[in-house]
Amino acid sequence: MKKLRRVVIVVVLLGIALGAWLFLRSNGTPPVSREASKVDAASLKDPVLIAKGQYLTTVGDCASCHTAQGGAHFAGGRVVGTPFGDIPAPNLTPDRETGLGDWSFEAFWQALHAGIGRQGELLYPAFSYTSYTKVSRDDALAIFAYLQSLAPVHQTSKPLGLEFPYNVRNSLKAWRALYFKEGEYQADPAKSAAWNRGAYLVQGLGHCNECHIARDSLGGMRSDQALSGGQIPVQNWYAPDLSTQANGGLEGWTGQDIVELLKTGHSAKGTAFGPMAEVVAQSTQHMTDDDLQAIATYLQSLPARPQVALEKSPLDITSMVNQGAKTYADRCAGCHGKDGNGVAGVYPPLNGNSSVNEPTGINAIRVVLLGGFPPATKGNPRPYSMPPFAQQLSDSDVAAVVTYIRQAWGNKAPLVQERDVIKYRQTPVN
Known part of the structure; x- marks a missing residue:
């Protein structure tokens, strides 16, 4: 709660400090009407354009946020959780009252590219316009054409679950000034x-x-x-x-x-x-x-990262590692191997695994507690899953085996402690 109050204070102060400058910079974007559209409605029915848009919405994984579990595709109903409260994902089907049926392409482009709604309201960055701003106008048009081709579904969005001051949209002006840079992706001519x-x-x-x-x-x-x-x-x-x-x-x-x-x-x-x-x-x-x-x-072109020195634990963790090694031999080695290299095409390696070596230990703790469930895909329709051990291992056992795995073989990640396991054992499944 103290941290949350500090965040609130910072947001308010930033809003006050930047308010005057932002007001001069922009008095807001006016609403966009259907008449503002420069796109011929008939062109939106082009099957080639619609097929392209269907592929692009899949690439953008739009359904993950805009489709509720068991709900109609793209009809919204799912709530996106943030540290500042819940934000409902809107209906993207062409329903005129609750979806995009009354939207023009220009309004859609404004939302995707600038993070501004049809009525000129600032959109919350739970909608990833901070990245979508790089999408080309042609691709945005294809996405819009595909969404307009869907069967309309009448589904009203859930109410915004933000408290003051996060529910004051104008406070986003300060946030946008700090973190949002509008602009389409520009190709680098020196690259392939x-x-x-x-x-x-x-x-x-x-x-x-x-x-x-x-x-x-x-x-x-x-x-x-x-x-x-x-x-x-x-x-x-x-x-x-x-x-x-x-x-x-x-x-x-x-x-x-x-x-x-x-x-x-x-x-x-x-x-x-x-x-x-x-x-x-x-x-x-x-x-x-x-x-x-x-x-x-x-x-593969991303740069090398600075080497982070592994801090020496002030605790003697020898007994913990020994406990973890015994648990690993009893519970894990049968699938992942004594050497931690797994079985090719079946059980993933733990030696050098990015989820094992990440800085916090969260992923390894949660997989041990809750199990690991890879996606079923066309290329791997029946993946092997890892069973959960939350009911079989104590907090001490989990901390020990995760610490052992993170420091065995070629791994050099920090230890985890029982308090970490307790925290994530109590974390709801997402």
Whole structure:
């Protein structure tokens, strides 16, 4: 609560300090009417354009937020949790009262590109316009055409679940001044077509940086460390660093490793669990091989990361590691091997695994407690899952075995403690 109050104070002070300048800079964007559209309505019915839009909405994983469990596709109803409260994802079907049926393309483009709603209201960045701003206008038109081709579903959005001052949209002016830079992706002429395609997909429609980066107390991304890994707010999973270079989260991964993970949910280097499993199931497995290879090309170009020295624990953890080694031999070695290298194509390796070595230990703790469930994909329709051990292992056992795994073989990650296990044992499943 103290931290939350500090955040509130900072937000309010920022709003006051920047208010005058922002007012001079912009008095707000006027609402966009259907008459403002420069797009011929007949062109939105082009089957080629609609098919392109269907593919792009899949690449953007739009269904993950805009489809409630068991609900109609793209009809909203799902709530996006944030540290500042709940934000309902809106209905994207062409229902005139509750969806996009009365929207023009210009209004849609304004929302996607500038984060501004049809009535001129500022949109909350739970909608990833901070990344979608890089999407080209042509691609945005295709997405809009596809959404307009859907059967309309009448479904009203749930009320906004934010408290003061976060429910005051004008306070977003200060946030946007600090964290939002509007602008389409600009190709780098010095790079290959594949690299630019990969950069466009990762930075824009794929919005990878929305999860794979650390955020500050205001929810802003540290843009100087793009794709360097970070804890996903509210969901309590850690999205790893995506660099394949020295000290990167994917150090040693080949382009083929990346393609296989995105296409099947499984590779020789690791398996998709948690939120990434849903991304693979609903989005990346359906991408073309060329686009997957382009993403791999771009990720392999990310720079090496600074080496982080492993702090020496003030505690003697010898007994803890020994306890963890015994638990591992009893419970884990049968699948993952005594050497931690797993079984190719079946059980993922733990030695060098990015989810094992991430800084916090969250992922390994949660998988031990809750089990690991890779996505079922066309390329891996019957994946092997890991059973949960929450009912079989004590907090001490879990802390010990996770610490052992994070420091065995070639792994050099910090220890975890019982208090960490207690915290995530009590965290709701997301």
